[in-house]
Amino acid sequence: MDWIERARELARGFSERAPDHDRAGTFPFENFEELREAGFFGLTVPRRFGGSEASLGEYLGVLEAIAYGDGSTALSFMMHLKTFGQEREAPAYPTEWVERMARGSVERGELVNTVATEEGLGSPAGGGMPDTTAVRDGEGWRLSGRKTFTTLAPLLHYFIVLARVDEPGGRPRLANFMVLRDDPGLRIEETWDSLGMRATGSHDAVFEDIRLGADRLLNARNQGGADARGGAGMAWFALGLCAVTLGVATAARDYAVAYARERTPNSNRTIKEYPGVRTRIARMDLLLQRSRALMEDACAAWESGARGGMPALNRIAAAKVDTLNSCIEAVDLAMRVVGGVSLQKRRPIERYWRDVRAPLHNPPIEDRALEMLARSALDEPVEPPQAAE
């Protein structure tokens, strides 16, 4: 099965639905049903649990293809797929839970995501402690708190929730807990009303004194300690964001090029003949090619080791920063090629302009990625990734 070709086919339908979901801020349930039916839910799941165990490169190709049709669907689906890619390389959760999530996803169409960000905390990658708390309750736990940016919330089955654990006499610890959709006390508040990626359903998840058995504690670490997913967490997350962004920007580029070929203002030349338009078209392709090259280079370095030059993880940081900025610039150029009508809501290009910006705010954010490169260049110790969210 050529997953990338199949994703392209599905994405044609996603692109037709995207304007309505974007306008209303609704979740594209139909897209996920089609992805499930076509077997994509198990794309990155290990073969031993019935999945397809796609490589990092295949995963990126699929995300880019989906994002070409709808950035929101691609970004949301990425959150599920990356969980298994990371876990294959750097086991972070108990085997029983990995098997249950994996089989649940392949056999029952259940989706997974990490639910870490909070209003007060911001990104957990900053190293702060969450306000969501887990306190011991007999053998088990009671979990309370509120999470923001819970992507996939309308469909999520497995919520991997980052909480603070205060043990008597000890330092507070960071721990991940498994919360299931039908656990009493879990509530989704439909708060997601954003500029871009409006159809990702990234609502608030509220945990009201949820009782969890002892087996729901997935892992724990001290504040400042390395995330168990380590570099694999960053590789699957950051490069996934590059692929999503590249898919959205390529859709904008193709729209602008098609427009430039056709658009002939009355009694005038077709706009593709104007030097300014031609320069912008060439520049878009340069930016997109640079993005693709950086993403593929970082992916190859991660999969087979870097031979000379930057270490693989630094290439991933560099690719995240440069791809996102280049894709934002490319979509901006696409808007200028199309001209004033690019602002019209009835055209997809204004949605591309909004969607392409969102992954800027997913880790590694630019300043942390640049700091990582600077430390490496200056032979200073590089801090381990603290979280992938």
Ligand SMILES: Cc1cc2nc3c(=O)[nH]c(=O)nc-3n(C[C@H](O)[C@H](O)[C@H](O)COP(=O)(O)OP(=O)(O)OC[C@H]3O[C@@H](n4cnc5c(N)ncnc54)[C@H](O)[C@@H]3O)c2cc1C
């Ligand atoms: C579309 C979308 C989907 C998302 N999905 C999920 C999800 O499924 N699960 C989840 O847990 N989270 C998710 N997130 C949240 C995301 O991963 C980040 O945690 C969140 O965007 C951070 O918000 P913030 O910029 O307000 O954070 P803050 O950490 O408050 O940062 C605010 C500003 O300060 C800067 N800053 C903060 N710390 C530093 C530092 N140490 N050095 C330099 N600058 C710093 C940041 O760059 C930013 O400009 C999603 C975000 C988006 C946009």
